[in-house]
Amino acid sequence: EAQVTQNPRYLITVTGKKLTVTCSQNMNHEYMSWYRQDPGLGLRQIYYSMNVEVTDKGDVPEGYKVSRKEKRNFPLILESPSPNQTSLYFCASSLQLAGFDEQFFGPGTRLTVL
Amino acid sequence: AQKVTQAQTEISVVEKEDVTLDCVYETRDTTYYLFWYKQPPSGELVFLIRRNSFDEQNEISGRYSWNFQKSTSSFNFTITASQVVDSAVYFCALSWGPGGGADGLTFGKGTHLIIQP
Numbered sequence: 001e002a003q004v005t006q007n008p009r010y011l012i013t014v015t016g017k018k019l020t021v022t023c024s025q026n027m028n029h030e031y032m033s034w035y036r037q038d039p040g041l042g043l044r045q046i047y048y049s050m051n052v053e054v055t056d057k058g059d060v061p062e063g064y065k066v067s068r069k070e071k072r073n074f075p076l077i078l079e080s081p082s083p084n085q086t087s088l089y090f091c092a093s094s095l096q097l098a099g100f101d102e103q104f105f106g107p108g109t110r111l112t113v114l
Numbered sequence: 115a116q117k118v119t120q121a122q123t124e125i126s127v128v129e130k131e132d133v134t135l136d137c138v139y140e141t142r143d144t145t146y147y148l149f150w151y152k153q154p155p156s157g158e159l160v161f162l163i164r165r166n167s168f169d170e171q172n173e174i175s176g177r178y179s180w181n182f183q184k185s186t187s188s189f190n191f192t193i194t195a196s197q198v199v200d201s202a203v204y205f206c207a208l209s210w211g212p213g214g215g216a217d218g219l220t221f222g223k224g225t226h227l228i229i230q231p
Contacts, residue, residue, distance in 0.1 A: 040123075040223060042120075042205060042221040042223040045219070088157070102161050102164055103161075103218070104161075105159040107158050
């Protein structure tokens with residue numbers, strides 16, 4: 001089944017404790033991205049990647065890192081999480097650039113930073 | 115800069131009523147793409163439609179229809195004979211072609227649709 005998977009789905013952590021949210025897609029998509037969703041703000045892009053070893057900042061990259069060592073994986077790293085990073089996070093992928101193809105979204109990761 | 119405005123934060127209607135969700139966008143690009151996504155209470159994002167800027171034909175899919183008007187920069191979504199299962203948050207989103215870069219979707223803030231039985 002074609003899908004985007006994220007792990008964990010739920011995470012409660014404390015300020016400053018490094019964490020990684022994994023994202024994997026099995027559709028051989030080139031384009032992957034991360035969004036965060038906050039009440040009243042909709043979804044905002046954090047980082048995106050057009051292909052392996054190619055990543056770039058989105059609208060709200062502060063406090064986040066990403067890597068794209070393999071085509072299928074695009075982990076989101078929070079080196080020192082803070083409470084303002086409490087949010088619902090979505091990973092997405094598409095065959096090509098976001099505009100040309102439907103973006104497939106993962107199920108979301110709900111992160112709480114205490 | 116791109117912008118998507120969904121002015122209706124929340125809409126509540128009674129089942130079987132028709133309801134229209136408004137979406138107004140701003141972009142300087144001539145090639146762009148418009149999307150609607152549904153987010154049910156379970157939280158996942160469900161793709162509903164994609165429309166490119168050169169295709170102004172309205173689209174109908176069952177009880178759903180979309181009205182794209184470049185003259186008013188709007189891409190409105192209508193649900194006919196609404197059902198309780200339509201209750202969700204609906205997002206309108208915008209993306210543009212390669213001339214504008216490789217960024218992802220610009221989302222509106224969403225409209226929370228409540229269908230009362």
